[in-house]
Amino acid sequence: MTIKSNLRKISAELSNMMKCFYIFKDRPSRSQRERRSADSAPELRNQRDTSSSSSTKPSRPTRSTGSSSLPRSIPELFKEKEQNLRAFSLLELKEATKNFNKLLKLGEGGFGSVYKGHLKPPDGSDPVVVAIKKLNIYGLQGHKEWVSEVQLLGAVEHPNLVKLLGYCAVDGERGIQRLLVYEYMPNKSLDDHLFNKSVPAIPWRTRLNIILGAAQGMAYLHDGLAFEVIYRDFKSSNVLLDKDFHPKISDFGLAREGPVEGKSHVSTAPVGTYGYAAPEYVSEGHLSTRSDIYSFGVVLYEILTGRKALERNRPAAEQKLLEWVKRFPVDSNKFSMIIDPRLRNEYSLNAARRIAKLADRCLNRNARERPTIAEVVEVLQQAIQESVEESSRATSIESPSSRTNPSVRNREISKMAIPGARRMSNAAQASSTKLTTRTYIS
Ligand SMILES: Nc1ncnc2c1ncn2[C@@H]1O[C@H](COP(=O)(O)OP(=O)(O)OP(=O)(O)O)[C@@H](O)[C@H]1O
Numbered sequence: 445m446t447i448k449s450n451l452r453k454i455s456a457e458l459s460n461m462m463k464c465f466y467i468f469k470d471r472p473s474r475s476q477r478e479r480r481s482a483d484s485a486p487e488l489r490n491q492r493d494t495s496s497s498s499s500t501k502p503s504r505p506t507r508s509t510g511s512s513s514l515p516r517s518i519p520e521l522f523k524e525k526e527q528n529l530r531a532f533s534l535l536e537l538k539e540a541t542k543n544f545n546k547l548l549k550l551g552e553g554g555f556g557s558v559y560k561g562h563l564k565p566p567d568g569s570d571p572v573v574v575a576i577k578k579l580n581i582y583g584l585q586g587h588k589e590w591v592s593e594v595q596l597l598g599a600v601e602h603p604n605l606v607k608l609l610g611y612c613a614v615d616g617e618r619g620i621q622r623l624l625v626y627e628y629m630p631n632k633s634l635d636d637h638l639f640n641k642s643v644p645a646i647p648w649r650t651r652l653n654i655i656l657g658a659a660q661g662m663a664y665l666h667d668g669l670a671f672e673v674i675y676r677d678f679k680s681s682n683v684l685l686d687k688d689f690h691p692k693i694s695d696f697g698l699a700r701e702g703p704v705e706g707k708s709h710v711s712t713a714p715v716g717t718y719g720y721a722a723p724e725y726v727s728e729g730h731l732s733t734r735s736d737i738y739s740f741g742v743v744l745y746e747i748l749t750g751r752k753a754l755e756r757n758r759p760a761a762e763q764k765l766l767e768w769v770k771r772f773p774v775d776s777n778k779f780s781m782i783i784d785p786r787l788r789n790e791y792s793l794n795a796a797r798r799i800a801k802l803a804d805r806c807l808n809r810n811a812r813e814r815p816t817i818a819e820v821v822e823v824l825q826q827a828i829q830e831s832v833e834e835s836s837r838a839t840s841i842e843s844p845s846s847r848t849n850p851s852v853r854n855r856e857i858s859k860m861a862i863p864g865a866r867r868m869s870n871a872a873q874a875s876s877t878k879l880t881t882r883t884y885i886s
Pocket residue numbers: 550551552553554555556557558575577606626627628629630632633681682684694695717881882
């Protein structure tokens with residue numbers, strides 16, 4: 445088969461898959477879903493919209509620019525933009541990765557293995573470095589997640605969402621092959637830097653910029669499109685970092701559209717990652733943008749503490765991050781004990797407190813009480829501002845040596861910001877190992 449006819453076949457296949465997506469999405473039907481949602485919850489969205497800053501976010505029909513032709517669903521938007529994606533042949537991707545050579549493997553997750561690859565552009569210019577994710581057909585994800593990812597990432601565009609360059613789909617005698625080709629992110633994921641002690645720790649301000657960028661990416665998904673997108677798998681391993689530590693959210697295989705107007709949530713079988721999923725989602729399958737906010741709260745505590753949501757190699761009382769941090773309330777003198785020792789006291793205690801308070805709001809068991817992503821962005825901007833102002837106050841009274849030596853200056857800033865914070869618990873300094881990745885709840 446020629447490359448051209450192969451590409452035609454893949455393109456046709458993707459169109460069929462789009463139909464599959466519709467069928468999948470429509471079963472149960474929209475009216476059934478509405479009925480189910482109505483049965484299980486009151487009209488939370490309307491209540492919330494009138495009382496919070498999320499009221500700036502109109503419900504779906506009024507979110508448009510007035511054009512009735514504005515795409516109102518992921519597949520509709522994908523149809524408009526699919527020509528931006530390239531359909532790769534398997535041969536091209538094999539060549540790019542030296543036949544999926546182990547030495548080029550970047551890591552492995554719930555979908556499959558990720559390889560670094562070099563793609564030769566047809567015009568003969570320098571090879572483009574990419575990351576290629578290859579479905580593990582014996583794994584927990586499959587065609588459905590692949591379609592979701594292609595459709596969503598093919599449709600959206602934001603500086604804080606990873607860029608999908610193309611895909612590959614082959615149905616052979618030995619089963620299906622599904623691959624995804626992304627821009628390469630040289631600094632891997634946030635969790636590598638927070639929890640892997642062999643990688644240098646990320647400084648305070650970089651952490652704040654990373655989490656703000658991630659929040660802005662999430663704000664685009666929740667509020668920036670004509671329809672609401674629930675991301676469903678927010679965690680530090682899904683925040684990738686480019687060469688400048690600019691964050692981009694990745695992994696959209698579990699993302700789905702939000703509820704129809706006036707409904708608080710969609711009902712679905714819970715999938716996701718233990719330690720990050722919201723309680724109402726785990727126990728009742730109630731999914732909403734507020735479930736993403738809960739996961740965001742978990743990652744806020746990870747950023748502050750340098751500890752992973754779940755660490756089974758710690759003493760029992762410290763394995764669950766959210767339970768452990770409760771012992772160090774945000775307004776108590778003990779609060780600074782939770783801050784990541786790898787920050788070496790170089791952070792603003794006021795900003796850290798602000799972020800912990802935000803995290804506590806995100807982690808409210810009552811989904812309606814959690815902040816919107818717009819509020820999260822706002823508080824994070826304030827925390828950054830606070831850190832900057834504290835640094836400049838410290839600089840204005842700095843010693844001559846600190847004016848020229850940044851590490852002396854940082855020490856002086858931290859002395860001002862957190863008196864007594866050096867009394868860090870030994871346990872907080874103990875190393876953590878990376879847990880196995882995605883655990884499906886269902
Ligand atoms: N575009 C990319 N550029 C560079 N590295 C990447 C890219 N995408 C993923 N990786 C790396 O590949 C590894 C596996 O990623 P993957 O998303 O498959 O798994 P995960 O996030 O650990 O788990 P999960 O499947 O639950 O999301 C991670 O360590 C990540 O840092």
